[in-house]
Amino acid sequence: MTLIKPTRRDILKLAAMAPVMAFPLAARAQVGPPTDGNPAHFNFTIGEARLTIISDGYFTTPVSGIGVNADPAEVQAFMASHYQPTDIGYAHTNHLYIEIGDAKVLVDVGSGSRFFETTGRLMGNLETAGIDPQAVTHVVMTHAHPDHILGIRDDFDEAIIPDAEYIIGAAEHDYWMQDDLVNQVEPEDQQFVLAAVNSINADGVEWTLAQDGHEVVPGVSLVHTPGHTLGHMSVRLDSGGKSLIALGDCLTNAHANFARPDWLTGRDHDKEMAAATRARILDMAAADRIAVLGYHFPFPGVGHVKRNGDAFQFVPALWQF
Numbered sequence: 001m002t003l004i005k006p007t008r009r010d011i012l013k014l015a016a017m018a019p020v021m022a023f024p025l026a027a028r029a030q031v032g033p034p035t036d037g038n039p040a041h042f043n044f045t046i047g048e049a050r051l052t053i054i055s056d057g058y059f060t061t062p063v064s065g066i067g068v069n070a071d072p073a074e075v076q077a078f079m080a081s082h083y084q085p086t087d088i089g090y091a092h093t094n095h096l097y098i099e100i101g102d103a104k105v106l107v108d109v110g111s112g113s114r115f116f117e118t119t120g121r122l123m124g125n126l127e128t129a130g131i132d133p134q135a136v137t138h139v140v141m142t143h144a145h146p147d148h149i150l151g152i153r154d155d156f157d158e159a160i161i162p163d164a165e166y167i168i169g170a171a172e173h174d175y176w177m178q179d180d181l182v183n184q185v186e187p188e189d190q191q192f193v194l195a196a197v198n199s200i201n202a203d204g205v206e207w208t209l210a211q212d213g214h215e216v217v218p219g220v221s222l223v224h225t226p227g228h229t230l231g232h233m234s235v236r237l238d239s240g241g242k243s244l245i246a247l248g249d250c251l252t253n254a255h256a257n258f259a260r261p262d263w264l265t266g267r268d269h270d271k272e273m274a275a276a277t278r279a280r281i282l283d284m285a286a287a288d289r290i291a292v293l294g295y296h297f298p299f300p301g302v303g304h305v306k307r308n309g310d311a312f313q314f315v316p317a318l319w320q321f
């Protein structure tokens with residue numbers, strides 16, 4: 001069995017991953033930039049559960065990854081008509097923190113200090129929101145891509161939240177931990193493998209390997225949503241007759257993924273499977289009036305799904321003061 005023993009130099013090489021996911025141009029927004037900072041947290045309730053969305057920051061990502069099976073001119077016209085940039089998009093990073101009963105559940109740990117300069121803000125933003133990261137009892141990983149898992153280690157290579165139970169899909173864990181996977185993937189994907197293996201092997205982290213339907217704590221369960229990665233898990237909260245699903249990267253764009261469920265996404269591991277999963281989840285959320293949270297949707301990324309014939313529309317939740 002070939003074990004990857006990552007060195008500090010390997011970890012530093014992750015900086016080379018940035019060009020795969022982003023371009024150094026600023027994304028154009030519909031409105032001008034803020035003159036002062038904005039809050040990076042948003043809280044609300046679902047039944048008895050108190051939820052907070054906390055940002056890890058943002059990064060940019062090429063629009064060419066949207067609708068890879070469509071005419072690029074049609075995709076560009078779609079984006080322009082939705083007041084979206086047609087070249088470089090703006091990806092938010094919306095983490096869900098759930099307080100239910102005695103449990104405090106954090107979904108994904110963000111990028112940490114080894115990815116983009118514009119990410120890695122989760123721990124600071126938790127504290128600004130009045131949340132002690134060390135009080136987290138459960139950390140759920142939707143999947144092992146770097147923007148979701150690389151923050152698992154602190155600057156001293158220790159687990160960022162040492163006393164929590166860490167939970168990941170069994171299929172997700174097993175995919176990344178295959179023997180010698182790094183030498184079987186395309187060169188541009190090797191840094192993703194290295195980031196996943198390094199993070200899964202973080203000192204002080206013992207993994208609970210979950211199947212579809214896994215109960216994290218009463219009221220919080222996992223839904224297998226494969227395609228973006230094969231073992232991708234979304235997180236479902238049910239309390240007091242209300243429900244919310246944290247989609248992870250099951251959907252990544254709050255416009256195209258809803259209006260054009262037939263469009264495939266370049267970054268999805270199995271593009272057809274991902275589209276089928278999106279259609280299933282959108283149909284369920286619309287029919288059952290389940291709130292959704294998109295990790296990369298415009299902050300805070302919470303809303304509902306409205307059906308429009310064969311397509312859908314994202315309806316953002318009201319910001320409540």
Ligand SMILES: [Zn+2]
Nearest residue numbers: 145147148249
């Ligand atoms: Zn992501």
